[in-house]
Structures are given as C-alpha cells and as structure tokens.
Amino acid sequence: NAGVTQTPKFQVLKTGQSMTLQCAQDMNHEYMSWYRQDPGMGLRLIHYSVGAGITDQGEVPNGYNVSRSTTEDFPLRLLSAAPSQTSVYFCASRSRRNTEAFFGQGTRLTVV
Amino acid sequence: SQKIEQNSEALNIQEGKTATLTCNYTNYSPAYLQWYRQDPGRGPVFLLLIRENEKEKRKERLKVTFDTTLKQSLFHITASQPADSATYLCALKDSNYQLIWGAGTKLIIKP
Numbered sequence: 001n002a003g004v005t006q007t008p009k010f011q012v013l014k015t016g017q018s019m020t021l022q023c024a025q026d027m028n029h030e031y032m033s034w035y036r037q038d039p040g041m042g043l044r045l046i047h048y049s050v051g052a053g054i055t056d057q058g059e060v061p062n063g064y065n066v067s068r069s070t071t072e073d074f075p076l077r078l079l080s081a082a083p084s085q086t087s088v089y090f091c092a093s094r095s096r097r098n099t100e101a102f103f104g105q106g107t108r109l110t111v112v
Numbered sequence: 113s114q115k116i117e118q119n120s121e122a123l124n125i126q127e128g129k130t131a132t133l134t135c136n137y138t139n140y141s142p143a144y145l146q147w148y149r150q151d152p153g154r155g156p157v158f159l160l161l162i163r164e165n166e167k168e169k170r171k172e173r174l175k176v177t178f179d180t181t182l183k184q185s186l187f188h189i190t191a192s193q194p195a196d197s198a199t200y201l202c203a204l205k206d207s208n209y210q211l212i213w214g215a216g217t218k219l220i221i222k223p
Contacts, residue, residue, distance in 0.1 A: 100146075
C-alpha cells in the first residue's frame with residue numbers, strides 16, 4: 001500500500017517554464033489537496049478536489065491549475081513558473097468519512 | 113480571517129521531561145483540531161484529533177487538550193525521547209471542510 005505518491009522529489013525550473021507535479025493515491029480517497037509550505041508559514045492550500053471531476057480554489061491558487069479526471073490522480077500544473085513559486089509542495093488525501101489527512105513526501109521546487 | 117498561531121521558536125527539552133506545545137487560534141470555532149508530526153524532508157503525519165466537546169485526548173505518551181473558551185490546544189509528550197524531535201503542526205477544519213494550518217513548532221529533545 002503506497003499511500004500518496006508525489007513526483008518528482010526535486011525540480012529546478014527557469015522563470016517562465018511550465019511543468020506538472022504528479023500526485024497519486026491508492027486509498028480510494030475522495031478528497032485530495034495541494035499545499036505549499038514556506039519557511040515560517042503554515043501549509044497553504046492551493047487547490048483541492050472533493051471527487052473526480054470536481055476541483056476548487058484554495059487560499060493561493062494563482063499561477064496553478066489542477067484537474068481530477070480519476071479518483072487516484074490529482075496533478076498540479078505550473079503555467080509559467082515565477083521565483084515566488086519556489087517552495088515545497090505537498091499533496092494530501094483523505095476519505096470523506098475520516099478527518100485524517102495522508103501526505104506525500106513533497107516536491108522541492110526552485111524557480112531561478 | 114481565521115488564524116492559527118504556534119510558537120515559532122524551537123523548543124528545547126531535556127530527555128525524560130514533558131514537552132508542551134501550544135496552538136492558539138482566533139476568529140473561529142472549529143469542530144475539531146488535529147496535531148501532526150513532520151520530520152525534515154517528509155510530509156506531515158497525523159497524530160491525534162480532538163473534538164470541540166472533548167477536553168482531553170491521550171495516545172500512548174501523547175496528550176492533547178482543547179479549551180474552546182481560551183481558543184487554545186496544548187500538546188504534551190511525556191517521558192520525551194530524542195526520537196520525538198521533529199516539527200509539530202496543528203490544524204483546524206474551516207467552513208469549507210478544508211484544513212487551516214499553523215506554521216509548526218520545532219521540538220528538540222536533548223539526551
């Protein structure tokens with residue numbers, strides 16, 4: 001049982017480049033979320049999904065897109081990378097009936 | 113807006129003593145509060161949940177209290193060990209059923 005799998009673990013982008021962070025979970029969880037974690041700040045919600053085909057914006061959605069075509073996968077797309085998007089990104093999932101969130105190992109992204 | 117505050121300074125505790133971490137929140141009345149542990153380079157891991165009608169919750173050496181009047185939760189680790197060294201995060205559920213997170217407190221247990 002792999003839980004939540006994120007790829008890649010590290011990434012360096014040039015300003016203006018685009019890329020997709022992958023997230024997959026094998027627990028059949030309805031809810032999936034993307035967070036960014038910056039020093040001295042709590043996890044901030046970027047986008048979330050309550051089920052396949054349903055996504056919504058979180059606290060800091062600008063510059064990011066998501067889609068949820070299947071229950072398992074929830075990719076995060078950076079449209080045109082900016083230095084302000086340098087951060088550690090976490091994907092999380094949980095079931096609708098349970099409050100415990102399960103996290104991936106994170107992606108450390110640097111935009112130069 | 114909802115705000116969660118945790119002590120940003122690292123907490124240094126001698127091995128064997130009780131470590132106590134604080135989570136304060138404002139402008140909200142959460143139905144529950146969660147505590148997570150995060151190790152360097154890893155994602156947070158769930159530890160405990162306490163509901164608004166519960167005063168205290170225990171799990172092995174961990175104890176969480178929840179005072180909705182003070183808008184505060186305390187997280188205790190008794191008989192602390194160097195392996196307990198990590199960053200501990202608290203989180204509340206907001207009105208959209210999403211979690212709002214504190215910045216975390218780094219706990220260092222010294223042998």
